[in-house]
Amino acid sequence: MNKIWLSSPHMGGGEQKYVQEAFDTNWVAPLGPNVNGFEDDLEKYIAHNSKVACLASGTSALHLALVLAGVSNGDEVLCQSMTFSASANPIVYQGGVPVFIDSEKETWNMCPHALKAAIEDRVSKGKKPKAIIVVYLYGMPAKIDQIKKLSEYYEIPLIEDAAEALGSTYKGQKCGTFGDFGVLSFNGNKIITTSGGGALVSHSEESKQKAIFLATQARDNAPHYQHSEIGYNYRMSNITAGIGRGQMEVLDKHISLRRANNLFYKEIFKDINGIEVFTESSSDYYSNHWLSSILIDENQIGFSREDLRLSMLEDNIESRPLWKPMHMQPVFKDCLYYGSNVSEKLFEDGLCLPSGSNLSDEDRERIKEVILKMIR
C-alpha cells in the first residue's frame, strides 16, 4: 500500500511555466522577475498595507525580524513554547535569550495571561523583553488582539510566526499582518511550497528594503564591495519564486481542501467521546487547517495518541504527535518558562493526522478504517 503522508507537496500545474521563463531569460539568480512577482502576489493576497520580502526560508525570515527588531547579545525574547524549534532558534543566532510562554486551550497558541505575567515579571527585574514571537499552530489564529494590545502597551515589538498559517484570518484580517513583522514559510510540507523558502512581512517600504539589503550581504552603495554592517545570504532565488507564483494560483483551492479534511475528521469523531478534533472556537477565527489534529483522552477512550499513531503506521499512514514544547526540549532546558501545564498536556494527548490537499477519496477511506478499527 502506498504511503499516506501527513502533508506533502501538491503542485498546481502552473509552476513550470514560471520556472521555464526563468531559464529562457537566464534569470537563474537570487533576484529576478519571479521574485518581484511573487512578492507582489503575496502583498495583494495578505493585504493590510503589507510589504513582503521573499527569503530563503521561514527561519531566515524570523532571524531578520529579530535583527530588525533590534535584538542583540543578552536580550530576552518572549516566545510561544508550543511550536517548532525554528521559532526559537533564531533568538539564539542573535545572541538573545529565549523566555518561553505557555499556550491557552482555545487556540493552542500563546496565552495572553501568561504573556502579561511574564512581561511584568521581566520588567520588574529590569529585563524588559526586546520582542514577542507568537505562533499560529497548524494554521489556527492566536488571540492576537489581546497579544497585540500587550505588545503596544509595553512597547515590545511583535513578531508573528505565520509559517503554518498563510491564508488564515482573525476577524477577517490575514495572519502575519497584525504585528511589526510577520513570517511565512514555503517549505515542502507547508500549505504552498517552493521546495524551500520563506518571506518577511513588514509594513513600510523602508523595512522591506532593509530586509532585502541584509539578505543580500549588506552591500553599501559603492562600485566596489563595501560593508558597514553584517549581512546574510538569505534572498530567495528566481527559480523557487517561480514555483511560488504557480502555487499562488492554487492557494485558495488548497485551503478549501485542507478545511474539507478538517470536516472529514469532525464527521468521523462526532459521536466519539474521548476524542476531540481541533477547530475554531468562534467565527472570529478562520484557520487554513494546515494540519488537522485531535486530542485523545486516554482514560475515556482506552488508547493513547501513541497507540493510534503506531496502528496508523502499520497501515503505512503517517501521523505525528503535536510539537513538543520548547521548555521541555533538552537544548532549552535552562530557559525560563511562564505558564502552567497547558502545552505539556496538549503534547501528551495530541496527534496530527494526514492533512494534505492532495489526499484522495481512497486515502480518506483507508484513514477512516484504521481509526474506526482502533475505536472498536
Ligand SMILES: *Cc1c(COP(=O)(O)O)cnc(C)c1O
Ligand atoms: C515551518 C516552520 C518554520 C520554519 O520555516 P522554514 O521555511 O522551514 O525555515 C517556523 N515556524 C513554524 C511554526 C513552522 O512550522
